[in-house]
Structure formats: C-alpha cells, structure tokens
Amino acid sequence: MxxxxxxxxxxxxxxxxxxxxxxxxxxxxxxxxxxxxxxxxxxxxxxxxxxxxxxxxxxxxxxxxxxxxxxxxxxxxxxxxxNWHNTAEAVLIGAGSLGRALLGYEGFEDYGLNIIAAFDADPSKIGSEIHDREVFDIIRLPELASRLQVNMGILCVPNEYAQGSADMMIEGGINAIWNFTNVSLDVPEHVVVQREVIASGLAVLSVKLNQRIMEE
Amino acid sequence: MxxxxxxxxxxxxxxxxxxxxxxxxxxxxxxxxxxxxxxxxxxxxxxxxxxxxxxxxxxxxxxxxxxxxxxxxxxxxxxxxxNWHNTAEAVLIGAGSLGRALLGYEGFEDYGLNIIAAFDADPSKIGSEIHDREVFDIIRLPELASRLQVNMGILCVPNEYAQGSADMMIEGGINAIWNFTNVSLDVPEHVVVQREVIASGLAVLSVKLNQRIMEE
DNA sequence: AAAATATAGATAAAAAAATATCGATACTCT
DNA sequence: AGAGTATCGATATTTTTTTATCTATATTTT
The missing domain is CATH 1.10.10.10 (Winged helix-like DNA-binding domain superfamily/Winged helix DNA-binding domain)
Structure with missing residues (x-):
C-alpha cells in the first residue's frame, strides 16, 4: 500500500x-x-x-x-x-468542460506553467485541437509524456478513470499531479499530488452564510 | 471603506x-x-x-x-x-470558458447548488443557452436577481469587471459571492465572499515539488 | 531642526489545529 | 466463554499558525 x-x-x-x-x-x-x-x-x-x-x-x-x-x-x-522562474511543461488529461477551461486559461503563462498537449479517450476529440493544443489518444500518454520529458500532469477525467490515468502518467515519468478529480490517488512516494476540490470553496461559503444568518 | x-x-x-x-x-x-x-x-x-x-x-x-x-x-x-439540504439557487456572471465549465458541472446538484441563470455583456452570448441555462444581458442582473430571489452569485468575469459586477449583484439582493476573479472585492458587511484562486493549488504543488527535489 | 508618523524586523503571546493517550464498548475468532 | 482486536469519545499534549508588542529606521510635517 x-x-x-x-x-x-x-x-x-x-x-x-x-x-x-x-x-x-x-x-x-x-x-x-x-x-x-x-x-x-x-x-x-x-x-x-x-x-x-x-x-x-x-x-x-x-x-x-x-x-x-x-x-x-x-x-x-x-x-x-x-520556482516559477523556470517554466514547467505540463500535459492535461481529460478534455471535458473543465479541461477545456484550463486549456483556455491564459493566466498560466504568468505562473510559469505551459500546457503542451492534451489527452482524451473520446475518439471524437482525438486529433482535434483545443486552444491550440492537440488532443492525443490517452493510450499514447506514457509514451508521449516520457518522450516530451514532461513532469507535470493535470488530471481532469471522470472519477472512474482517475487512478488509471494517474498510473499512466507515472509510467510516463510524470512526478507532479494536479488532481481535479474527486479521488484520492494512490501514488508512489516520489510523486507529488495536489488535489483541487472545487466544492471545498462552496462548503466554506455555505458555512460563512449560515453563521452570518444565524447571528442576525 | x-x-x-x-x-x-x-x-x-x-x-x-x-x-x-x-x-x-x-x-x-x-x-x-x-x-x-x-x-x-x-x-x-x-x-x-x-x-x-x-x-x-x-x-x-x-x-x-x-x-x-x-x-x-x-x-x-x-x-x-x-446547510446543503435546502437547495440554494445561484446565478453565474461571466459566461467565458470558466463560467461555461461551471455551468456544465453536474456535481453541484449533490452539493445543494442550482445555477438558474447566467449573465454576460457579450451580445453574441446574450439570449443563447449554455447547458440549458439562458444567458441574460448583464444590465438586467440587479432586476432579475431581485425578482428571482437568488442570494448567491458566482463571479467569473474578467478582473476589470469584477467589482462592478459584484455591485450589481448586491444591488439585486445577493449576499453570498463565490468569487473566481483575481480581485479582492469591496462589499458591505452583510455580504459574504469566498474567493477561489485557481493558481493557489499550483503554488502549493510547486512548493511540494521543490521540497521533494531539494531533499533528494 | 524637531516632532509626528509610518515602516520593517525581532521577539513574544495567544489561538487554532493537529496529534497522542487512555478508558469503555463492541465485535471476532478460537 | 474468553482472549484478542478494533473502535469511539474524552481529555491532554504538541505543533503550527495567527496576532500583538516593541524597537530602530526612514520619511513627512511643522
């Protein structure tokens, strides 16, 4: 384990x-x-x-x-x-609506992040371009990640594919995963994961709202 | 102030x-x-x-x-x-790529959040539907927010319109703002704000990666 | 030039969060 | 039935984070 x-x-x-x-x-x-x-x-x-x-x-x-x-x-x-002086290159896995939004976000340049390619399993997406980045077949993730020498992966797939996709990233030599799924990934020690839970902010907002209402 | x-x-x-x-x-x-x-x-x-x-x-x-x-x-x-038993209704302001992604996110139902309408200033978007929600002219935000009795607003506009949009929301009676812009909003005391900074997670990931690399 | 004001930095204190310990309760397996 | 194990809840401890205080330095105002 x-x-x-x-x-x-x-x-x-x-x-x-x-x-x-x-x-x-x-x-x-x-x-x-x-x-x-x-x-x-x-x-x-x-x-x-x-x-x-x-x-x-x-x-x-x-x-x-x-x-x-x-x-x-x-x-x-x-x-x-x-360490945002040296631009980090990343690949994005899962070109759904969130993935698209992240691909379209131009602010990342300022943060030293450069998303160089996207991966997806949907044949209708494979081969297309989203915000100037080509979408590759997810099957090719390990091969390409390793060839491109990327070490960061942005994970935006549906929950059920999260662990499998993470495994492929790691196989391809990726050692930093920005995880937007609802799954706690099981990864080897040398891999670093940052999980982004969008609903956390909503939870905090809800509590703030509650407490305010309760007081008045 | x-x-x-x-x-x-x-x-x-x-x-x-x-x-x-x-x-x-x-x-x-x-x-x-x-x-x-x-x-x-x-x-x-x-x-x-x-x-x-x-x-x-x-x-x-x-x-x-x-x-x-x-x-x-x-x-x-x-x-x-x-307080996620009682569904909260929200409006979304700014139907850019992030706004679209949020409109398309189906998980919010589970969190008691229901986005009932979107607002934007772009004439090409106004009147269209995104993920089954109509996009209204931002001018109508105060009027509609108040008529629909919404009390939560999701703010996804470009930074320069953030404060103005927030003011309109508040005018329409909204008292909880989920702020995805890069701006600290100036709001009256009764209004609650939760700011979501996407790059925060990236910063944490960067530091984790650094520290790991430095140790080995 | 002197007094008032604003500032960073160092140190100290307070508050909050994370972690540990221990006793009582329930389940599991022999 | 009894021994061993897993569990929660209460309390205590440690660590981390947040906040305050005080001093020396610079700027501004009188």
Whole structure:
C-alpha cells in the first residue's frame, strides 16, 4: 500500500496567497510603482498588515524599515520561492468542460506553467485541437509524456478513470499531479499530488452564510 | 471603506474536507454499506484516522465505540452542517470558458447548488443557452436577481469587471459571492465572499515539488 | 531642526489545529 | 466463554499558525 508518503508542507495558507501577491505586484509595477508597504498591500488584499509581513518573510526578501519593499525584489523573491522562474511543461488529461477551461486559461503563462498537449479517450476529440493544443489518444500518454520529458500532469477525467490515468502518467515519468478529480490517488512516494476540490470553496461559503444568518 | 467586516470562520481545514467525505460516503451507501469507521475513511482519503474523527465530531454526529458510524447519519449530519439540504439557487456572471465549465458541472446538484441563470455583456452570448441555462444581458442582473430571489452569485468575469459586477449583484439582493476573479472585492458587511484562486493549488504543488527535489 | 508618523524586523503571546493517550464498548475468532 | 482486536469519545499534549508588542529606521510635517 504505497501512500501516506508525502511529507507535510508548511505555511500552506501563506503559500496559497503568493499568486495573489504576485498578481497585484505585477500590476503595480506596470503602473510605475517601485515600492510597496505591507499596509498598502494588506489593504488591497483585505488582510491584516501583519499577515502580509509574515507571508513575505517566507520568501526571504527584506524590506526597509520606514519605507517598505522594492516591488521588483518581491516579484523575484516570490517567483523563485515558487520556482516559477523556470517554466514547467505540463500535459492535461481529460478534455471535458473543465479541461477545456484550463486549456483556455491564459493566466498560466504568468505562473510559469505551459500546457503542451492534451489527452482524451473520446475518439471524437482525438486529433482535434483545443486552444491550440492537440488532443492525443490517452493510450499514447506514457509514451508521449516520457518522450516530451514532461513532469507535470493535470488530471481532469471522470472519477472512474482517475487512478488509471494517474498510473499512466507515472509510467510516463510524470512526478507532479494536479488532481481535479474527486479521488484520492494512490501514488508512489516520489510523486507529488495536489488535489483541487472545487466544492471545498462552496462548503466554506455555505458555512460563512449560515453563521452570518444565524447571528442576525 | 466598508470591508474587513467578516468574522472569522473556524475549522476551515475541516470544512474544506466535508465535500470529500460526503462524496465518498454517498458512494459507499450506493455500494450497500451501512457503517464506516474512521480508519476506513482515513485510508480512502489519505488522512490520519484522528483527523477524520475530529472532523466528524464537528458535525455533531455520534458513532458507536467498537463499531463506527452509520453512513446515513453521517451524510445527513454533514449536509445539515453545510446547510446543503435546502437547495440554494445561484446565478453565474461571466459566461467565458470558466463560467461555461461551471455551468456544465453536474456535481453541484449533490452539493445543494442550482445555477438558474447566467449573465454576460457579450451580445453574441446574450439570449443563447449554455447547458440549458439562458444567458441574460448583464444590465438586467440587479432586476432579475431581485425578482428571482437568488442570494448567491458566482463571479467569473474578467478582473476589470469584477467589482462592478459584484455591485450589481448586491444591488439585486445577493449576499453570498463565490468569487473566481483575481480581485479582492469591496462589499458591505452583510455580504459574504469566498474567493477561489485557481493558481493557489499550483503554488502549493510547486512548493511540494521543490521540497521533494531539494531533499533528494 | 524637531516632532509626528509610518515602516520593517525581532521577539513574544495567544489561538487554532493537529496529534497522542487512555478508558469503555463492541465485535471476532478460537 | 474468553482472549484478542478494533473502535469511539474524552481529555491532554504538541505543533503550527495567527496576532500583538516593541524597537530602530526612514520619511513627512511643522
């Protein structure tokens, strides 16, 4: 039973906020700004300044007391913290509606992610192009993943095919899986999985709504 | 400046796991099972049993020492904890690729969410139907939201229209916003927002991958 | 130039979440 | 029937995360 192997990543909440900092900082730089303080940043992001300071501390960047941080430094520090300087190539498995949406999302470039091909089992999709990416027969996944030297896979297939598709990815040498299915994958130790559960956010929203209503 | 008003929701990590419990439990019930233990559940979800027990405790459900929990009880308890017994109706704003994907996602029914209409500013989309939901002119959002008595809005517009769209929703009486844009919304105190940042998961995956590589 | 204000960084405190331990209960197998 | 095992629930502990406080530094205002 080869699972449970992933060591725990710490400071998850801070890590999750990094892309938003990055987005805002990039915007600021475009607007000609050079420095920013935690106070300003906090206001933009609806956070407490102390949270921002702690988050940024994580990237190792150092600001100037009385002044703030250099925006350029911050951007670089966050990118290298996330290793988003070096573009990662990924393949996407499952060209359904979510898969299509992800293929169409242009923001990934900014995050150092480049989806180079898609795979599906549906003959009507195989051979077609979706947002400029060719859709290959899923049978060819191990072969192509290995030949293309990809090490990230984005999994958007129906639940029942999740584990099988993951196995094929791993066979093809992929060691990072972004898992949008409703299945906890069983993977060897060297493979890293990030599961995305869309309904989690809805659950949180529901609870927030409940609690608010109950109080008033 | 009316923000920062939302009281903090606690046990967020547990809440985020609820939909996954629910999904797995529903599946188990379909397979004819009646009871489940935290050990089994933990194995399915790649968690420690103690985590599962603590999570379930939150729903108020009570199990039987030596036996486990009744699956039916758990399902009910989780649903009522999330208030997913009573279906919530929502409108979706922004019928781009992400909006379409969400309109096409059938799992929402299980989560007590019913998207009843979509809105967009693009004349070529207005009047069309996407996955059986009509797309209305965004101008009509306040009027229709109020007439349809909806209180949840799913926001999928480009960043620059986010705040404006949110304002229209609120004008139409919506008090829960599921925000898929890259913008922190400024909303009155009685409105609850849940922001979904797709790149957050990618950031976490990147860090996991980094840490693994660095160690070996 | 002096006073007031804003800032990061270091350290400390508080709160929350994750994990462990232990006793009582039920089931399983001999 | 009895021994062994699995389970929950309650309580306690540890770890992690969040938040606060204080000091030195820079900027702005008077």
């Amino acid at each position: 080869g699972f449970m192997g992933n060591k725990k990543v710490q400071k998850l909440p801070s890590i999750r906020r990094m892309p938003t900092y990055l987005h805002k900082l990039t915007q600021m730089r475009k607007n000609g700004l050079d420095t920013v303080s935690t106070t300003i940043m906090a206001r933009y992001m609806n956070l407490e300044p102390i949270v921002v300071r702690k988050d940024l501390e994580l990237t190792g960047v150092t600001g100037q007391p009385g002044v703030g941080y250099k925006i350029k430094d911050l951007i670089d520090a966050i990118k290298s913290f996330l | 009316g923000f920062m008003g939302n009281k903090k929701v606690q046990k967020l990590p547990s809440i985020r796991r609820m939909p996954t419990y629910l999904h797995k439990l529903t599946q188990m019930r379909k397979n004819g099972l009646d009871t489940v233990s935290t050990t089994i559940m933990a194995r399915y979800m790649n968690l420690e049993p103690i985590v599962v027990r603590k999570d379930l405790e939150l729903t108020g459900v009570t199990g039987q020492p030596g036996v486990g929990y009744k699956i039916k009880d758990l399902i009910d308890a989780i649903k009522s904890f999330l």
